[in-house]
Amino acid sequence: MKWSWYKFPTPIALLKLLGFRNKLREENLHNTAQLPTQDDIELPLPLPDDRHLVVRTADGSFNDLEDPKMGMAGTRFGRNFPLKNVYPNEENLLNPNPRVISRKLLTREEFVPATTLNLLAAAWIQFQTHDWFSHGDNQQDNKFQIPLEEGDPWPEEYRPLEIKKTLTDTTRSDDNTQGPPTYINKVTHWWDASQIYGSDRETIDKLRSHVDGKMLIGDDGLLPINSENGIDLVGFDDNWWIGLSMLHTIFVKEHNTICDHLKQKYPAWTDEDLFDHARLINAALLAKIHTVEWTPGILGLPALQIAMDANWWGLLGQHTKRIFGRVGDSELLSGIIGSPTDHHTAPYYLTEEFVSVYRMHPLMPDEFEFYSVKNGNLLQKNNLFEVAGNRTRNLLENLEMSDLFYSFGISYPGAITLYNYPSFLQKLVRDNGEVFDLAAVDILRDRERGVPRYNDFRELIGRGRVKSFEEITDNEKWVKELREVYQNNIDSVDLMVGMFAENPPTGFGFSDTAFRVFILMASRRLKSDRFFTEDYRAEIYTKFGLDWIDNNSMLTVLRRHYPSLSRALFGVENAFAPWRKVGV
Template identity: 50%
Template sequence: MSRQRRAARRSPAGYRSSLPWRIVTGGAQFLDRRIGWDRLPVPPGLATLLGLRVGLRRRNLHDTGRLPSVGPPDPAPPSERHRVDRTADGSHNDLGDPRMGMAGTRFGRNIPLDRIAPATPEDVLSRPSPREVSRMLLTREAMTPAESVNSLVAAWLQFMIRDWFSHGTSPTDRPWEVPLLDDDPWPERPMRIMRTPDDPTRDPAAPAGTPDTRINVSSHWWDASQIYGSNETEQRLMRTGERGRVRLWDDERSPFPSDPSRDPSRVPGFWLGLAMMQNLFAREHNAICDHLHGAYPSWGDEELFQRARLVNAALLAKIHTVEWTPAVISHPTTVTAMHANWWGLAGERVHRLFGRISGSEVVSGIPGGRTDHYGVPYSLTEEFVAVYRMHPLIRDEWPLRSAADDGTLRHCTLRDISGPGALKVLETTDMADLLYSFGTLHPGLVTLHNFPRFLQEFERPDGRLQDLAATDILRSRELGVPRYNEFRRLLRLKPPGSFAELTDDPEWARQIELLYDGDLEKVDLMVGLYAERRPAGFAFSDTAFRIFVLMASRRLNSDRFFTEYYTPEVYSRAGLAWIDDNSMITVLLRHHPELRTALAGLTNAFVPWRTAGQPLDDSQGCGSV
């Protein structure tokens, strides 16, 4: 039986075509277009989001695996351990289709495959060029803050992205050559941006016009591969071999790794925020191991490691679902919706008292429910990657302060805390002070004219200079992600009919119209996402949110370790209790109890923390302590 047919067989009968569901989706789309889900009271707003999700599941999941392919190789034959352990590469999550979602398999799409535009130079490098968009619409003069959240949201997001997806290392041959205007100060002419790696599984005999595909070198599953690695070799290197524990940099003292070849600071994108999250949840893994060892003293190293990995990955998914996401999209309807994704509308209290009271994910949440791929084999999608391009969250200026008295420790720039510089800051600054500084600093808003200046002139570890804003624009074009208006049409959203409708900022509308020569259909997706009106409480756009409505729940629905195998027999009772009983706040306080005052009274660690109230003195340089 084909992979597609097996997946379709697991979808509930009649889900897509039954009259009641057609009425639900049609009514939701009508209310959303006429009023807007965010302008409705919470109950009808929730019903509208539910209907929209049903429609997105029906029409916006498309499998690139059915395109001509020559691989990847079959994973190792299944064993009994595959039933209860996550594999290093993500294989065997679906026991009937062991390749599904594993590292090295293709990104899916949220648009029909015949709507993927080919990556021709005429389209990728068309006017305005990616560099012109970067300079004219994205450059930050002064940071626009997202005042309802703290900068841990930026660190957390990159930490999650390192788990979810990576296109891999770009080849150095055949770069895109971006033309520059005469007044552009870029030191290299033309600007060169490396291409996304080709898909090694693409059949060379595929017919002309077959859509381009790319692979995810990470596992597609929400399995904490940023901590545990994406293959057996990486996983063995990070394990201690004792009581299930993982290695912390140099015996928990110095952040510098003993082996220079394993220096994480040489990987593009490494910065202080990412290192802090890696450190925190590696320590959390070891704390879980100690807890499980106390509950089950007969368990050996392998059993402790595998159960702790399951628990840690589920805790990360829970924190993202019920804490991070409600913080960055803090509209009352979306806060309720995200909590319902995990606990159902019955709520956390009912879950704690009675467990699941219904087979319905709406009533009792997704964890512990039925595994469902909704007719399409699971994968993350290129559109999901595109809407997660949120570099404006990152600040350029990072004043670091003491958790004890809010006194200034040093003033760093983003350049100071990126690459090898991040390790130097970690070595000389207490982790509690770093967490406190992030917790009391606002991130940037995901909007136009708010891209970090440092990332527009980013020096990679290999010495090449890169404008990440221009690269983000080019990537969506290169990967065939539709431009903004077409993207909205394919999500059944009304596209703006004029530049004035695109944004509620008249000056931005004028700038965009001028840059795109009056052609609304050419406006890049990222520009439209950054320019459009945001729902109340949102740090990013409503259009991007539609992909999250679909994919945030899909990552849970399709993963048997969050659904049918989310049981005491697989996780252990002590493991499931750990997930229920913990949050980002308890994780922070377990490893850094000196943050208790800063976190006092908070129920969400991603909102601004309390300060000691002393004035901030930014006079010292990053080299001064």
């Protein structure tokens, strides 16, 4: 019997993880930018006074100084698999029917909680993915029509069930037959907090006060309202709900606090100097929180805690790095942060497969309870519809932000499994009147974009194929229903369904299959970015900035901006784990 890597003692498990990453770096980075491109695409222009050499640009250009457009907004998603393996199977785009899969394999029968996490963890990952990727608003007049079975409860007034097709890549040359379809990332590919700041100069300018480097925020502690849609004015506002509003607000406050400290230390700095440095520091703090707090929270295995700390500080540890600095260029000993930049086998772009493994909608509950952090009393209950879209603002104006954070801290998200998809999202009514089944959309998007189905994906990512449904899960009920929906064809199982069905490693909040992409791309987001590697230094960030990043965490951010949370955070070591209940 072959042992899984996570069943080995921690030192051996770490060696196996290192081996996985090295192999993935060699075999699973594939460049779509090499496919034919129109000749009239404009190249990014340098900033005045060569400012692009030392700051993050609005659109993500000039992160790589030799290839200025690499990773900028408006460039293609890359792939984790050879391009010959990512052509969509046009004949089977609707087979099996995505709506049938949604109803029969994903529908939440009862809420299954993830009891090692709190609801802030669910909000956090959406907050981060909004920084990393967006395919845009989809095609308005080109849609898939999804057949409905007899007896399907989809409302008559919303029939036919239609799903808009993904926007096409308009940068491809007229000879579009060379290579598979490609798609454009509308936001920067970099870990640069573009969800807060935006991915273009016009958006950034709207969000700034243009005084002392600060972002706009009201005296009431809330972000300005976007008059066009009635929700918070932010860098990226798709799929808005209360969890996003909370995180956007606290990190705008964090940006402004950083500006206050920078102005004290550098009184001669301009508004632009203060803003650019505060953004660098804030973005790096977000990346650190995700790396050493959120990730070990959702992947609760000792080897993972060590591995993620090593990504940031190295195996020699935080204490050694603080005292002695880096020990050579080794990312193993001293971490990726501050090491030489390396794109490995392909230019840096986030990938379609990376997007796919972050389909984690079961994390969302359908019902919310809000409590007072002062005495623990129940304040009100709401469903997901009532805390989403332009209804979010009413909640913000009627509840204290500290009570919102406290309520998230003591509430569980959903487990990422079959039969735990939020019912609200299976009949998602958007503010613009559009209605669709998001679970069916999730299935169809992978097929449309050529993401291999589960068994092919496993093979291409290095896990090997399964030969039976029983190898995916030991849940007999699930095996029976998977076999029925997929007509006993193991190779037709969709990626998301297979990942949700898998028996995950002990302590993991998601599947080992998804984790293989994570091993590669979590490191790559840092290793390819010069602001986390060769330009992670005091000359760029300031000594104060590096110290701020080192000395802060999600816990310190929460306590700084909402001191009344301190009682609930007493004894809590990870902000994404369940908090202490007050008044109990």
